[in-house]
Amino acid sequence: MANENIAVVVAHPDDEVLAFGGVMGRHVARSDNVHLLIMATGLAARTGDNSVDAGSLEKLRGDARAAAKVLGVGNVTFGDFPDNRMDSVALLDVVKRIEQFLDQAAATTLYTHHVGDMNIDHTVIARAALTACRPLPGAKIRRIYSGEVLSSSEYALPEHRFLPTTYVDIEAFLERKCTAMKCYRSEIRNTPHPRSVDSIVALARLRGSEAGLKAAEGLRLLREIER
Numbered sequence: 249m250a251n252e253n254i255a256v257v258v259a260h261p262d263d264e265v266l267a268f269g270g271v272m273g274r275h276v277a278r279s280d281n282v283h284l285l286i287m288a289t290g291l292a293a294r295t296g297d298n299s300v301d302a303g304s305l306e307k308l309r310g311d312a313r314a315a316a317k318v319l320g321v322g323n324v325t326f327g328d329f330p331d332n333r334m335d336s337v338a339l340l341d342v343v344k345r346i347e348q349f350l351d352q353a354a355a356t357t358l359y360t361h362h363v364g365d366m367n368i369d370h371t372v373i374a375r376a377a378l379t380a381c382r383p384l385p386g387a388k389i390r391r392i393y394s395g396e397v398l399s400s401s402e403y404a405l406p407e408h409r410f411l412p413t414t415y416v417d418i419e420a421f422l423e424r425k426c427t428a429m430k431c432y433r434s435e436i437r438n439t440p441h442p443r444s445v446d447s448i449v450a451l452a453r454l455r456g457s458e459a460g461l462k463a464a465e466g467l468r469l470l471r472e473i474e475r
């Protein structure tokens with residue numbers, strides 16, 4: 249069987265590591281082609297206009313490329329959408345950008361955000377991604393999963409909390425996931441912040457314990473089409 253084309257579409261630089269660091273590592277180890285799209289800049293706009301500081305943007309993108317490299321992912325695309333303001337963009341524009349990316353990647357599996365997350369960019373992208381993956385005749389995407397992002401998914405409203413349907417063994421990739429997260433010098437925090445190495449390991453152990461594994465990433469299967 250040919251190697252699979254995998255798409256990961258997230259809002260902010262670091263979301264991809266927090267939600268799918270282990271999953272991506274596994275796909276790379278299987279020689280699948282992992283294509284990563286980070287939609288928003290990850291930086292607050294400067295007051296007065298919608299631009300972000302060019303130096304900070306380049307630094308954060310460098311961190312994102314370094315984190316991807318740790319996980320073996322060479323293909324990183326940046327979407328340039330406004331950070332924490334994606335609800336100010338027409339949903340159709342977000343959908344079109346994701347469609348274009350999925351087409352170019354010829355992806356058959358998509359990993360993206362949980363629609364219930366507290367962060368508005370996560371919610372917009374989850375909705376847009378589902379729209380971009382409408383199961384029309386000839387559509388390539390066969391599986392869509394959402395994942396959980398520490399410091400966003402656990403802050404959701406009680407009725408919107410992330411409940412995994414699928415557990416992926418990441419024991420062999422947990423250390424690499426933590427190393428990748430440390431590449432994000434401006435995002436990693438000290439314990440007990442949820443974006444700390446301790447919390448990343450704790451969540452992986454917890455999700456693992458729910459499935460008889462030493463460490464896992466939890467996913468929600470949103471759609472699967474068997475042909």
Ligand SMILES: [Zn+2]
Pocket residue numbers: 259260263367370397400
């Ligand atoms: Zn995020």
